[in-house]
Amino acid sequence: MVELPVADVSRDPPRGPDVLTRLGVRRFARWRYARLALQLPILALAAFVIVDGLTGRPLAPRNVATTAVWLHYRGLVVLALLIAGNLFCAACPLMLTRGPARLTKRLLGHELRWPGLLRSKALVVVLMLAFFYAYEAFALWSSPWLTAWLAIGYFGAAWAIDVLFPAGTFCRYVCPLGNFNFALASVAPTQIATVNPTVCDDCAHKPCLHGRISDLPEREARWRDAGGELRGAIDGPRRAAFVPLTEVVAPNGAGRFPGCETGLFVPQLTSNMDCTLCLNCVRACPYDNVALRLRPPWREVVRDGWRHRGRRWALLMGVMLAWWGLMNAFAMVPAFFAAAEAVSAFLGTRAEWLILALLYAGVSAVGLASTLGASWLADRVARGRRADAWSAFDRWGYVVVVLGAGFWVAHYLFHFLTGALAILPVFEHFFAYRGLALDPNWRLAQLVPSRWLFPIGAGAVTLAATVALIATARIALRDFGVRGIAAMWVMGAFVLLVTVLQVVLLGLPMEMRGTLLGPLTGAP
Numbered sequence: 001m002v003e004l005p006v007a008d009v010s011r012d013p014p015r016g017p018d019v020l021t022r023l024g025v026r027r028f029a030r031w032r033y034a035r036l037a038l039q040l041p042i043l044a045l046a047a048f049v050i051v052d053g054l055t056g057r058p059l060a061p062r063n064v065a066t067t068a069v070w071l072h073y074r075g076l077v078v079l080a081l082l083i084a085g086n087l088f089c090a091a092c093p094l095m096l097t098r099g100p101a102r103l104t105k106r107l108l109g110h111e112l113r114w115p116g117l118l119r120s121k122a123l124v125v126v127l128m129l130a131f132f133y134a135y136e137a138f139a140l141w142s143s144p145w146l147t148a149w150l151a152i153g154y155f156g157a158a159w160a161i162d163v164l165f166p167a168g169t170f171c172r173y174v175c176p177l178g179n180f181n182f183a184l185a186s187v188a189p190t191q192i193a194t195v196n197p198t199v200c201d202d203c204a205h206k207p208c209l210h211g212r213i214s215d216l217p218e219r220e221a222r223w224r225d226a227g228g229e230l231r232g233a234i235d236g237p238r239r240a241a242f243v244p245l246t247e248v249v250a251p252n253g254a255g256r257f258p259g260c261e262t263g264l265f266v267p268q269l270t271s272n273m274d275c276t277l278c279l280n281c282v283r284a285c286p287y288d289n290v291a292l293r294l295r296p297p298w299r300e301v302v303r304d305g306w307r308h309r310g311r312r313w314a315l316l317m318g319v320m321l322a323w324w325g326l327m328n329a330f331a332m333v334p335a336f337f338a339a340a341e342a343v344s345a346f347l348g349t350r351a352e353w354l355i356l357a358l359l360y361a362g363v364s365a366v367g368l369a370s371t372l373g374a375s376w377l378a379d380r381v382a383r384g385r386r387a388d389a390w391s392a393f394d395r396w397g398y399v400v401v402v403l404g405a406g407f408w409v410a411h412y413l414f415h416f417l418t419g420a421l422a423i424l425p426v427f428e429h430f431f432a433y434r435g436l437a438l439d440p441n442w443r444l445a446q447l448v449p450s451r452w453l454f455p456i457g458a459g460a461v462t463l464a465a466t467v468a469l470i471a472t473a474r475i476a477l478r479d480f481g482v483r484g485i486a487a488m489w490v491m492g493a494f495v496l497l498v499t500v501l502q503v504v505l506l507g508l509p510m511e512m513r514g515t516l517l518g519p520l521t522g523a524p
């Protein structure tokens with residue numbers, strides 16, 4: 001048997017019902033090709049995006065690239081996150097580059113170690129900022145061609161990182177989309193956990209983490225003689241555990257079952273951070289001991305869930321996402337253009353790239369400073385003595401992450417509900433443009449009446465504010481006992497202030513992007 005590093009087991013799993021036990025979900029999840037079955041439809045969609053983006057009509061509301069990516073994909077991502085969890089990482093077609101990447105890796109003969117300096121969310125924060133900036137600067141929502149190239153670039157980057165570095169590196173340390181999902185999944189209603197934690201105590205080789213090899217008896221005997229290693233595979237420092245088929249509870253086929261590529265160990269999971277919901281752990285566990293449990297939306301944030309997943313940088317990413325979410329929506333309202341004019345007049349320049357950069361820098365600085373300030377003040381009043389702003393940020397940053405999640409949900413739902421049905425005529429147009437006798441019905445667009453949009457958005461941020469207030473109270477009592485009541489008032493006031501700002505922003509008339517109807521007049 002291969003000697004594998006064994007992680008300590010510490011337990012605080014969610015105890016809600018196991019979603020996998022319902023409606024045959026466990027059977028599907030244990031199936032070797034379950035992830036592929038989820039990925040193929042999204043891969044097909046990506047193919048439409050690239051083909052129409054590069055060769056279709058370059059008109060955003062009529063092109064699959066711009067409508068599918070900027071309207072439907074984003075709306076469905078947040079809906080899935082709210083209802084079930086990080087389903088879009090589960091179905092991510094970029095991971096289909098892993099097969100070709102493995103082949104290339106074999107040809108190269110070795111892989112590199114991801115630099116220690118980049119083993120945090122620092123690079124992701126930079127890439128996210130670059131993406132949000134590029135989104136505004138290059139009007140990505142209005143360019144099918146750029147959107148298609150973005151998709152191609154994404155596939156290329158995932159492949160290249162996978163060729164050079166261990167599998168999972170791209171998801172954990174590079175992918176802005178995946179990390180956006182990880183951050184929002186902090187309030188998702190599900191989390192991977194054990195069915196029975198005591199089973200893990202007797203599990204010698206932790207296949208959920210390292211992967212498992214189980215095979216037909218004669219091949220098993222050969223591997224056993226060879227020390228249980230899968231020879232010829234380049235698998236980095238981690239090796240799969242060899243578990244004979246006869247020891248597997250509820251066998252799910254023979255062969256190699258990869259473990260968690262982002263290095264998560266099921267019995268020690270405290271959050272959804274870095275969990276792509278790939279369900280590798282479900283398939284690799286020989287004892288069928290992995291569950292997907294329901295949990296309250298504040299559970300992860302009141303338990304300092306990211307403390308073992310690069311807490312400070314992960315929190316910085318989550319907090320900045322909250323402020324960049326406001327900036328992203330702000331860039332759609334008339335006040336933004338007035339602000340840009342004011343900056344332009346003040347500096348005496350019409351250089352849009354500079355004005356946009358300054359506006360982003362300003363919002364980032366104000367957002368971070370106000371979060372640090374409110375956190376520091378909350379700690380200060382609870383302690384009654386000096387407080388360290390960054391330690392306070394580690395405690396209270398989660399509250400702002402929740403507010404950000406609510407606002408992203410509200411914003412993306414606004415777009416989705418306004419243009420969801422447009423996907424039908426846009427696909428009809430895809431084929432009509434290429435010669436098929438179809439007559440797209442361009443009247444199809446909104447899923448709900450316009451007058452519902454604001455209440456739905458305001459409802460989403462109000463719900464998030466409620467979760468943030470619950471989190472505030474729990475964190476305060478957890479860390480300061482009764483003295484935490486004073487801290488609660490400080491952070492509670494900050495939560496309400498940010499929520500009011502969010503609701504006001506949602507109430508302003510928004511310029512529609514990449515939708516069928518063109519600019520929306522009047523408040524949504």
Ligand code: SF4
Pocket residue numbers: 194199200203205206207208209266267284285286287288289290
């Ligand atoms: S493989 Fe299964 S039993 Fe073993 S540690 Fe992981 S979850 Fe527990």
Ligand code: SF4
Pocket residue numbers: 192208259260261262263264265266274275276277278279280281282
């Ligand atoms: S293998 Fe890792 S990333 Fe995949 S579902 Fe399990 S814990 Fe999450």
